[in-house]
Each structure stands twice: as C-alpha cells, then as structure tokens.
Amino acid sequence: MIKLLVFIICVAGQFGCATERFGNFESNAPSGLHEGIAADTIQHLEKVYPPAQTQFNFGQSIPKSDRFGMLLVDSLRAKGYAVKEYSPKQSVGGTGLRFQYVIDKPSINVPNLYRIQLNIDDVTLTHAYEAKNNTALSAGAWAKME
Numbered sequence: 001m002i003k004l005l006v007f008i009i010c011v012a013g014q015f016g017c018a019t020e021r022f023g024n025f026e027s028n029a030p031s032g033l034h035e036g037i038a039a040d041t042i043q044h045l046e047k048v049y050p051p052a053q054t055q056f057n058f059g060q061s062i063p064k065s066d067r068f069g070m071l072l073v074d075s076l077r078a079k080g081y082a083v084k085e086y087s088p089k090q091s092v093g094g095t096g097l098r099f100q101y102v103i104d105k106p107s108i109n110v111p112n113l114y115r116i117q118l119n120i121d122d123v124t125l126t127h128a129y130e131a132k133n134n135t136a137l138s139a140g141a142w143a144k145m146e
Contacts, residue, residue: 022060022100024068026114029103029131036136037103037116037129038071042079044125044142045118051080055096056120058086068103097121113139122146 024034049056056076062069062085076083084096100119107113112132118125123146128139 022102022119023062024066025102025104027065027067029114030112030134032134033114033129033131033136034068034071034103037114038068038075040127040129040136040138041072041116041118042075044127045076045081046079048125049081049097049120055082055084056099057084057094057096059098059100059119061086061088069101072101 026033058073062073064070073083073085082096097120102115102117104115104117105113106115106128112130114129114131114136116127116129123144125142125144127142129136130139131137
C-alpha cells in the first residue's frame with residue numbers, strides 16, 4: 001500500500017512538472033490587446049528591474065506568430081535591457097535573470113478578461129486586463145509572489 005502511495009505521488013509530481021507551460025495562449029485575442037499588455041508590462045518592469053543594468057534570459061521560445069512575445073523582446077531591447085533569446089542548444093543559466101511569461105484567460109466565465117504572468121527567476125508577477133475598444137484596460141494591480 002505504501003509503495004502504491006509513493007508511486008502515485010511521484011507520478012503526480014512528474015505530471016505537475018510536465019504540465020508547466022509558458023507562452024501566449026491567446027493569439028486570437030482582440031486587436032490592440034497584445035500591444036497594450038506589452039507596453040504596460042515594460043512600464044512595470046522599468047519600476048522593478050532597471051534598464052541598462054538588467055539582462056533577461058528567456059526560458060522559452062517565442063514563435064514569430066506570438067505578437068506579444070515579439071513586441072516584448074523588441075521593446076525590452078529598445079528600453080536598454082539585455083535580452084538573451086531562448087535556444088534549446090544553450091543553457092538559460094549564467095548572468096542575467098531567467099524570464100518566462102504566460103498570457104491566458106483565467107476564466108471562461110468572463111469573456112474579455114486576460115492575464116499575464118511573468119516568471120523572473122523566483123519571482124512571479126501577474127496582472128489582469130480587460131479587452132475593450134481594441135485596447136487592454138487594467139483590471140487590477142500588479143501582484144508579486146515570491
């Protein structure tokens with residue numbers, strides 16, 4: 001019985017790690033949403049992580065179809081951040097902060113609500129947005145979890 005319990009816990013733990021997902025899961029979001037979220041994200045990052053002193057090492061690939069990801073990388077560089085894009089052949093470690101993001105809908109019951117979650121090393125920053133009039137309207141404050 002104990003062996004079965006240990007096996008179930010191990011399998012559940014592996015499943016939890018395997019389902020960790022990053023990226024933009026709302027590629028068909030309303031027009032202007034990705035631009036608004038990217039601009040607000042950069043503005044918030046500037047308050048917490050100073051440009052020209054911070055390197056972000058992306059721990060996920062960013063496909064060309066990911067409008068938010070492409071805007072984010074370009075905007076980070078334009079603001080003076082060092083950005084190391086993900087490569088499966090290179091480790092993400094070294095100098096700089098590991099950076100990953102998720103854009104999704106936290107609830108199917110609220111059709112125009114979107115969420116961004118940033119994982120920067122051991123810190124998680126999250127914020128909700130409402131898609132309205134072809135833009136992203138803040139739906140609360142940035143939250144930080146360590």
